[in-house]
Amino acid sequence: MKPDLPAAVATPAEAQWVEAELVRSLLRTARTTQLLGLFLIPILIGVLWNDVSWGALALWSACALGLAVVRFFVIRRYVRDVLPHGSAAHLAFFARYRFLWPLSAIVWGASTLLYFDRSSLADQFICWLILAGLAMFAINALSTHLGTLRAYLDSLALTALAVLLWRIGGELQFRGPYYHYWIIALLLIFWEVLREAGLRLHLTHRRNFELQFRNNQLIESLTRQTQAALDAVEIKNRFLASAAHDIRQPVHALSLYADWLGSEPELVHELAPKIVESTKAVNALFDSLFDLVRLDSGKIKLNIEAVDLPQLLHDLELQYRPLARAKGLQFRVHATRGTVLSDPILLRRIIGNLLSNAIKYTHQGGVLLASRTAGGATRIEVWDTGVGIAPVHQREIFREFYKVPAHGGTEDGFGLGLYIVARLAAILGHPLALDSRPQRGTVFRLILAPTDPQQAADRAAASVAQLVSMP
Numbered sequence: 001m002k003p004d005l006p007a008a009v010a011t012p013a014e015a016q017w018v019e020a021e022l023v024r025s026l027l028r029t030a031r032t033t034q035l036l037g038l039f040l041i042p043i044l045i046g047v048l049w050n051d052v053s054w055g056a057l058a059l060w061s062a063c064a065l066g067l068a069v070v071r072f073f074v075i076r077r078y079v080r081d082v083l084p085h086g087s088a089a090h091l092a093f094f095a096r097y098r099f100l101w102p103l104s105a106i107v108w109g110a111s112t113l114l115y116f117d118r119s120s121l122a123d124q125f126i127c128w129l130i131l132a133g134l135a136m137f138a139i140n141a142l143s144t145h146l147g148t149l150r151a152y153l154d155s156l157a158l159t160a161l162a163v164l165l166w167r168i169g170g171e172l173q174f175r176g177p178y179y180h181y182w183i184i185a186l187l188l189i190f191w192e193v194l195r196e197a198g199l200r201l202h203l204t205h206r207r208n209f210e211l212q213f214r215n216n217q218l219i220e221s222l223t224r225q226t227q228a229a230l231d232a233v234e235i236k237n238r239f240l241a242s243a244a245h246d247i248r249q250p251v252h253a254l255s256l257y258a259d260w261l262g263s264e265p266e267l268v269h270e271l272a273p274k275i276v277e278s279t280k281a282v283n284a285l286f287d288s289l290f291d292l293v294r295l296d297s298g299k300i301k302l303n304i305e306a307v308d309l310p311q312l313l314h315d316l317e318l319q320y321r322p323l324a325r326a327k328g329l330q331f332r333v334h335a336t337r338g339t340v341l342s343d344p345i346l347l348r349r350i351i352g353n354l355l356s357n358a359i360k361y362t363h364q365g366g367v368l369l370a371s372r373t374a375g376g377a378t379r380i381e382v383w384d385t386g387v388g389i390a391p392v393h394q395r396e397i398f399r400e401f402y403k404v405p406a407h408g409g410t411e412d413g414f415g416l417g418l419y420i421v422a423r424l425a426a427i428l429g430h431p432l433a434l435d436s437r438p439q440r441g442t443v444f445r446l447i448l449a450p451t452d453p454q455q456a457a458d459r460a461a462a463s464v465a466q467l468v469s470m471p
Contacts, residue, residue: 014213020087021209023094025144030075033141037104038068040130044111047126051119060114063107071100094145101148102155108134109159116183117167117176128183131160135194143201150195157191302427304451307344309371309378310335316348316369320355327359330366336373341450346424353421354382354444362386365441378448388438429455 041064045057074097082093108131115127135156142149161184168180257275261268313335324331340347351369358367365385372379389397397418425432428451436442 014210016087016091017213018206018209020090021212022144022205023090025205026142026148027075027078027090027094029141030071033137034068034071034075036134036137037064037108040134041065041068044127044130047123047130048114048119051123052114056114060107060111063110067100067104067107071104074100098145098148098151101142102151105138105152105155106159109156110163112160112163116163117172117180131156132190135190139194139198139201143198144205146199146202149198149202153191153194153198157187161187303343303345304341305344306339307342307347309338309340309380312344312348312351313369313371313380316351316355319352320359320367320369323356323359324367327363329359329362329364332366332368334368334370334372336371336378338371338373338378340378340448342428342430342448343451346428347430350421350424350428350430350446351380351382353418354446357418358382358384358386358442362441380446380448381443383441383443385441388440388442389434389436390438394434394436 041061045061048057078093082089111127111131115124117124119127135153138149138152138156142152164180164184164187168174168176168184172180261275313333317331317333321331355367355369362384363386367385368381368383370381370383372381422432425446429449430451431447431449433445433447434442435445
C-alpha cells in the first residue's frame with residue numbers, strides 16, 4: 001500500500017475562500033429550508049388543533065411565522081446586496097445573522113410544550129416525527145457550516161430536553177409513565193447520531209471545496225505558465241526579426257564595401273573608414289546581445305569596490321570624446337573628487353551606454369559628463385542637446401526592444417541600450433532618473449548610492465527569477 005500523503009497546509013487565502021464557499025452553499029439552500037419550515041407549521045397546527053388551547057397554539061405559530069418572515073427578508077437582502085461580492089462580504093454578513101438558525105431551532109424545540117404528555121400518543125408520535133424530520137433535514141441543509149449545524153441541533157435538542165425534564169420532574173414529580181424516560185434516552189441518542197453524521201458530511205463538503213480551490217489554483221498556474229511560454233515565443237520571434245533586420249544592414253554594407261574594394265582597390269583610403277564603421281556597428285549590436293544574455297542568465301560577475309570618480313570620468317572621456325568630435329559635437333567633463341562603492345566594470349558600462357546614446361541622438365551642440373555631490377549624495381549626469389524624448393515615451397524607453405517611433409538614429413540598434421542600463425542600475429542599487437524635452441535635449445542622473453555586495457547579488461538573482469516567472 002502507498003503511504004498516505006500529508007494533507008496540504010491551507011493558506012489564509014484558501015481558508016477564507018473555503019469558509020466563504022461553505023457559507024454560500026448554506027445560504028443557497030436556506031430558501032428551501034425556509035419553505036419546509038413554512039410547510040410544517042400548518043401541519044403541526046392541524047395535528048394539535050383539538051389537543052391544545054388556541055391561545056398557546058396561536059402564540060407558538062406567531063413566533064414561528066415571525067421568525068420565518070425575518071429569515072425571508074435576510075435571505076432576500078443577501079441575494080440583493082451580498083451575493084455579487086467577495087468572500088469577506090459573505091463571511092461578515094453571515095456572522096451578523098447566523099443567530100437566526102439556532103433561534104429557529106429554539107422555537108421548534110419549544111413546540112414540545114404543546115404536545116408532550118398533553119395530547120394523544122398518536123398525535124405526539126406525529127409531532128415527534130415532524131421534529132425528527134426537521135432535524136434530519138437540517139443535516140443536509142446546514143452541514144456545510146459546522147458551527148451553525150451544531151448550534152441548530154444543540155438548540156433544538158436542549159430546548160426539547162428542557163421541556164421534557166420540566167414536565168417530568170417539575171409538573172409530574174417523576175411520577176409519570178416509564179416511556180417518558182425512553183423518550184429522553186432516544187432524544188439523547190438521536191442527538192449524538194445527528195451530530196456525528198453532520199460532522200462527517202461537513203468534512204466531505206470542506207474537502208470538496210478545498211480540492212476545488214486547489215484545482216482552480218492549479219488551472220490558474222498552468223494558464224500563467226502557458227501564457228509565459230507563449231510570451232517567450234513571441235519575444236523570441238520579435239527578437240529574431242529585430243536582430244535579423246538590424247544586423248543585416250551593417251553586414252550588407254560590409255559586403256558591398258568588400259566587393260567595391262575588390263573591383264577598385266585604389267579606393268582603399270575612402271572605403272576603409274566605412275568598413276571600420278560597419279564593423280563597429282556589428283560589434284556594438286553583438287555587445288548588446290551579450291549583455292542581455294548575461295543579464296537574463298544570471299551570470300553577471302559582481303566585483304564591488306571603491307571607484308575613483310575623476311579617474312572613471314577621465315577614462316570615459318578618452319573613449320567617447322573622439323566619437324563626439326567626429327560628429328562635430330563638443331564634449332565637456334566636470335568631475336568632483338571622491339569615490340563611490342560600486343562595480344567599476346558595470347558602472348562604466350552604464351555610463352558608457354548613456355554617453356553612446358547621447359552622442360548618437362545629438363546632431364548639434366554637445367554632451368556634458370559630470371559628477372556632482374549634493375546633500376551627501378553623489379551622482380553622475382549625462383547631458384545632451386539632442387532630439388529629446390517626448391513624455392509619452394519616457395517610461396517605455398527602458399523596455400527591451402523598444403524604439404521611439406520616428407526617432408532619428410533608432411534604426412541601427414536593437415532597442416536594448418537603455419533596457420540594459422536600467423537593469424544594471426537596479427542591480428547595483430543606483431537609482432536612475434530622466435528629464436527630457438523634445439528638440440531641447442536630455443539629462444540622465446545616476447544616483448551613486450553605496451552598493452552592498454550581498455544585496456546586489458540578491459537583486460541580480462531576483463531579476464532573473466522575475467524574468468523566469470513573468471506571466
